[in-house]
Amino acid sequence: SLYGKSLGALASVLEKKVIxxxxxxxxVSRLDQQYLKKLGAKAYHxxxxxxxxxxxxxxxxxxxxxxxxxxxxxxxxxxxxxxxxFMCKELSDVHLLILGKGPEEAYLRRLASNQPNIHFIGExxxxxALKYVKGSDVLLLPSRREGMPTTLLEAMALKTPIxxxxxxxxxxxxxxxxxxxxxxPDDYVSLRQAVISALSDKDRMRKLAERAYQHVINEFxxxxxxxKYLQVYELILNEHSKAQSR
Numbered sequence: 617s618l619y620g621k622s623l624g625a626l627a628s629v630l631e632k633k634v635i636x637x638x639x640x641x642x643x644v645s646r647l648d649q650q651y652l653k654k655l656g657a658k659a660y661h662x663x664x665x666x667x668x669x670x671x672x673x674x675x676x677x678x679x680x681x682x683x684x685x686x687x688x689x690x691x692x693x694x695x696x697x698x699x700x701x702f703m704c705k706e707l708s709d710v711h712l713l714i715l716g717k718g719p720e721e722a723y724l725r726r727l728a729s730n731q732p733n734i735h736f737i738g739e740x741x742x743x744x745a746l747k748y749v750k751g752s753d754v755l756l757l758p759s760r761r762e763g764m765p766t767t768l769l770e771a772m773a774l775k776t777p778i779x780x781x782x783x784x785x786x787x788x789x790x791x792x793x794x795x796x797x798x799x800x801p802d803d804y805v806s807l808r809q810a811v812i813s814a815l816s817d818k819d820r821m822r823k824l825a826e827r828a829y830q831h832v833i834n835e836f837x838x839x840x841x842x843x844k845y846l847q848v849y850e851l852i853l854n855e856h857s858k859a860q861s862r
Contacts, residue, residue, distance in 0.1 A: 631655070639852045642845070644764030645785035660848045663788075664764045665841035668833060671773050672743055675751030678735075679711035681815060684752040684776075686745055686767050689718030694758035694781065696720070699728045700804035701758070706812050713737050713752065715745050750774045754814050754821065760801050762786050769836050772796075772828040777821035779810045795828035 635641060635657040642662040643649040652659035687693050695714065702712050710733060714724070717739045728734040737748070749755055755771040757780040764785035771778050772789070778796035780786040790796035797814060799806040814821050 639855070640848055642848060645762075645788055647784055647787075648763060660844075660851075662841060662844045662848065663785075663836060664766050664769060665836050665838045666766065666769045666773055666832070667838055668773055670743070671770070672747045672750060674747050676744075676747040677751035678713070681710040682713060682752045683710055683754050683756055683811065683815075684713045684715065684748055685756050685758075686715045686749060687757070687765075689714070689716050689721045689724055691720060692759060692761040693718075694760045694802065695724050696727060697760075697802055697804045697807060698756055698758040699724060699731070699734060701808040701811065702728075702731060702734055704808060707808065708733060710753075710811070710815060711735060712756075713748055715740055715748060746770055746774065749776050752776055753818070754779055754811065756807070756811070757781065757786065758799075758801070758807055759783055759786070764788065768796075769832055772825075772832040775822075775825045775829050777814060777825045778828065779807070779814060789831075790828075793824075795824055795831055797824070 632655055635652060635655055638657070641652055641657050641659045643652060643659055644662070644664050646661050649659045649661045685695060685698055689695055698712070701707070702710070712734045714735065715737045721736070725736060728736075740748070749771055754777045755767070757765060757768060757778070759765070759781045760783065762781070762784035768778060768780060768786065768789050772795070778790060780790055780796060780798060781801040782792070782798040783801050786798065790798055792798040797810050799810050
């Protein structure tokens with residue numbers, strides 16, 4: 617759906633062949649798990665995880681009102697939607713930092729060329745990039761497609777409020793109005809209104825961020841995720857042992 621009918625059709629054929637070679641496939645989102653099971657794969661859901669001890673204590677704030685996007689600059693990430701959301705008078709005093717590189721960078725720079733409040737920071741080492749996240753009022757993820765975005769987990773761990781598209785793994789991480797805000801994908805008006813609303817009620821967003829922090833430390837630590845991987849390997853070994861004994 618993202619890269620054209622011909623390439624997409626070829627990928628679908630190859631996908632059906634490849635999944636038959638694997639003893640098991642792990643997926644970071646339950647939606648992907650359900651999809652692969654329909655194709656006959658032995659698919660297991662094992663989410664992404666983060667190491668809370670690797671989160672920075674320092675923050676980088678360049679502007680009084682600061683929003684941030686951190687990720688690849690590619691079509692599926694919807695950064696063009698984000699830029700269009702900021703093309704309005706209401707957000708003219710909010711500075712959007714775009715961190716990352718990707719195939720759409722030149723196009724996105726042209727799209728934002730007349731927006732003095734949109735800044736392309738480029739690619740940064742992960743630890744430094746997370747300082748910008750920690751120092752921002754809100755993290756924005758306007759994706760058209762997503763698995764289980766590590767960036768959201770990191771923002772949750774840093775207690776940075778989140779506005780994300782209601783797609784893929786975002787739906788498994790964010791409960792709208794409880795630990796973050798979800799908006800319709802590919803809808804810059806919906807995203808714009810969410811940003812305006814969030815920045816006008818920072819107390820509410822802080823409460824959402826606190827709930828998000830509690831969620832990530834309870835469910836997405838490496839200690840818990842490693843146990844899930846070990847369970848998958850145990851299942852594979854048991855099946856292998858049973859097959860050999862026949």
